[in-house]
Amino acid sequence: MDFQLTDEQRALKTGVREMLARRFDATALRAAVDGGGLDRGLWRALGDAGFFALRLSEEAGGVGLGLPEAVLLFEEAGRALLPGPLIATQLAAGLVEGAAEGATVVTAPDGGLVEWLAEADVVRGDATGAEPIRSADPLTPxxxxxxxxxxxxxxxxxxxxxxxxxxxxxxxxxxxxxxxxREQFGQPIGAFQAVKHLCAQMLVRTEVARAAVHAAAVTGDPVEIAGAKLLADEAAVRCARDCLQVYGGMGFTWEAEVHLHLKRAWLRRERWPTPARGRELQAAALEEAM
Amino acid sequence: MDLSYTPEEEEFRAGLRKWLAGVLPTLPPKPDPLDWPGRRVYDTGWQRRLYDAGYARVHWGASATLRLIFLEETERAGAPYVGANFVGLLHAGPTIAAEGTEEQRARWLEPVLRGDEVWCQGFSEPDAGSDLAALRTRAVRDGDTYVVSGAKIWTSHAEVADWCELLVRTDPDAPKHRGITWLAMPMDAPGITVRPLRTLAGSDEFAQLFLDEVRIPVGHRVGAENDGWRVTMVTLSYERGTAFVGEVVACRRVLVEIARAAHKNGTWDDPVIRHQLGALNAEFTALWRLIQWNVSESERSGGPPGVGGSVFKLRYSHARQELYDAAAAVLGPDALDLGREWTADRLSSLSYTIAAGTSQIQQNIVAERILGLPKGR
Structure with a gap:
């Protein structure tokens, strides 16, 4: 057993992080927030970098990597607030023409919502009767x-x-x-235990979620995946909330990055399985074990 | 990211399972929890069986992965826990193994492994709890002897222990972390008074120690004089490592039992209770994975378990309390019946966010040592 990232996995994670820092920097993020629409050039660049073809076999022109590597990739996407129907497009690679290369934008309904419906070239699944709403997340129509x-x-x-x-x-x-x-009362606010403990709990939530998500990627077990999403939803939402609190007044501004993480985390929580559904699935697994 | 075990590890697991299946039916009946001498006999008898079968060293000599497998399998099989051997096997033993002289290792380690000698811990004091380094028990050098006076508290197994790992102040003028020394105190030395302390669960789990000019040979000092704080940190990192593996396995079993009880008495139909139990299922699965993560990390670094243990302990101690709160929600009025196993377990779970570093201290450790936030209160 060696439940740690391999050197290759570490290199992949670093590579993706650097690529996203180049292709989707703070200026690009701001432009996207201000309603830039989907950046087709960026989509294409992601395709060229193998983002969508990651799990496609090498014979089919893909990178031939597995779920654990895909998880590392999407961790970086989440970290960078990368916009677009990334998951639907990667899952369409090899099934929808142009998806693997980043030439086609693919979306799919999930949990009562459809992301990027107007901009997508292909919709997988039934989006009949979908009505546009004013999205709370400025990065996701x-x-x-x-x-x-x-x-x-x-x-x-x-x-x-x-x-x-x-x-x-x-x-x-x-x-x-x-x-x-940030200094107040003549010292960094991180020296105060009240702030320190908020930060410590953020790390605890993140690391517990990491163990759950990575293990679920290795086993591929649907119950373990549902549990991992439950913990990751909680970690993302609660960490964004606590970050907002640590930021104080700045956290309540449009300018700080914090609200973008919170809104996106709320949005992802609505994807299947929602926390309520996830708890039911976990309860059903307990019944199985009885 | 690899969760599979090597053929050697699987072989170890299979051999252990086979041995457990054979030996467990031969164990004497469990002693009454309040019968301390009886518990000592039972726990050390189990340790002797492990020693004879070649499993005694698993806590120190083996890889962290084998230790994980050992703890997982013994718990699954319902084998006894370390009990009275806890301090010897998981605190004092690893400390002596890491910091003791060859002579000290020869004197103390084998009897712990064989279950011949029991250790207790004399760290905390009435005025030195979370601020352990503020301890005041004094040791004054008199030739080849330390003369020790003071008071210790929360000492488990004190009534039945042969040895006490004791922290004393040898230099009252040095900064508080730099005047502490680690001593092995024989519990039959004159001047030691043991007074049992009753816990809120109603049992005498631990004791207060009063030391009145207890004479301890200088040769019983582990590490250098005034270097005891560093020596102690080695011990504490072991405690926060794999010490809770068996308990997490046990919690997962208890959770299934709670679900079964909920089915039986109809509370399963209450979505609040069902969701609570479902969330705990995800929680304990993740805690098991976090243990595997931490074990793999310590295998890679080769050293004692790292600060990841603090992350684990913070979450686990809270989850354990939630587990027994959920059990109480399922039991309803029966949760007030002390005859119920879960009622007693619920009470003892209350110590988890306090013992071995309160959750508040653990959060300081995480914030300062992992996140690099400035020290200060």
């Missing part, structure tokens, strides 16, 4: 489906959990950085 929406796939849930995990880690990082720099 949304349509609302009549009714609650159907179930989802474990793979999609796992990759969503990975995005949540990346976001939770970023919120923790932001809060800690701010707590080290």
């Amino acid at each position: 949304l349509h609302r489906l009549p009714g609650g929406g159907a179930g989802g796939s474990p793979e999609r849930a796992l990759l969503t959990a990975a995005e949540q995990l990346g976001s939770a880690g970023r919120s923790t990082e932001l809060a800690v950085q701010y707590a080290r720099e």
Whole structure:
């Protein structure tokens, strides 16, 4: 047993982080927030970098990697707040023409919502009756489906959990950085236990979620995936909330990055399985074990 | 990211299972929890069986993965826990193994492994709890002897222990972390008074120690004089490592039993209770994975378990309390019946966020040592 990242996995994670820092920097993030629409050039660049073809076999022109590597990729996407229907497009690679290369934008309904419906080239699944709503997340245009929406796939849930995990880690990082720099009463606010303990709990939530998400990626077990999403949803939402609190007044501004993580985390929480559904699935697993 | 075990590890597991299946039916009946001498006999008898079968060293000599497998399998099989051997096997033993002289290792380690000698811990004091380094028990050098006076508290197994790992102040003028020394105190030395302390669960789990000019040979000092704080930190990192593996396995079993009870008495139909139990299922699965993560990390670094243990302990101690709160929700009025196993377990779970470093101290450790936030209160 060696439940740690391999050197290759570490290199992949670093590579993706550097690529996203180049292709989707703070200026690009701001432009996207201000309603830039989907950046097709960026989509293409992601395709060229193998983002969508990651799990496609090498014979089919893909990178031939597995779920654990996909999880690391989506962690980085979540961390960087990368916009677009990333998961739906990666899952369409090899099935929808142009998806693997980043030439086609693919979306799919999930949990009563459809992301990027107007911008997508292809919709996988039934989006009949979808009505546009004013999205609370400035980085994700949304349509609302009549009714609650159907179930989802474990793979999609796992990759969503990975995005949540990346976001939770970023919120923790932001809060800690701010707590080290921001001074009040003549010292960094991070020297106060009240702030320190908020930050410590953020790390605990993130690391517990990381163990759950990575293990679920290795086993691929649907119950373990549902549990991982439950913990990752909680970590992303609670860490963003606590980060906002550590930021104080700045946390309530449009300018700080914090609200973008919170809103996206809320959105991903609505994807299948929602926390309520996840708890039911876990309870059902307990019944199985009885 | 690899969760599979090597053929050697699987072989170890299979051999252990086979041995457990054979030996467990031969154990004497469990003693009454309040019968301390009886518990000592039972716990050390189990340790002797482990020693004879070649499993005694698993806590120190083996890889962390084998230790994980050992703790997982013994718990699954319902084998006894370390009990009275806890301090010897998981505190004093590893400390002596890491910091003791060859002579000290030869004197103390084998009897712990064989179950011949029991250790207790004399760290905390009435005025030195979370601020352990503020301890005041004094040791004054008199030739080849330390003369020790003071008071210790929360000492488990004190009534039946042969040895006490004792922290004393040898230099009252040095900064508080730099005047502490680690001593092995024989519990039959004149001047030691043991007064049992009753816990809120109604049992005499631990004791207060009063030391009145107890004479301890200088040769019983582990590490250098005034270097006891560093020596102690080695011990504490062991405690926060794999010490809770068996308990997490046990919690997962208890959770299934609670679900079964909920089915039986109809509370399963209450979505609040069902969701609570479902969330705990995800929680304990994740805690098990976190243990595997931490074990793999310590295998890679080769050293004692790292600060990841604090992350684990913070979450686990809270989860354990939630587990027994959930059990109480399922039991309803029966949760007030002390005859119920879960009622007693619920009461003892209250110590988890306090013992071995309160959750508040653990959060300081995480914030300062992992996140690098400034020290200060």
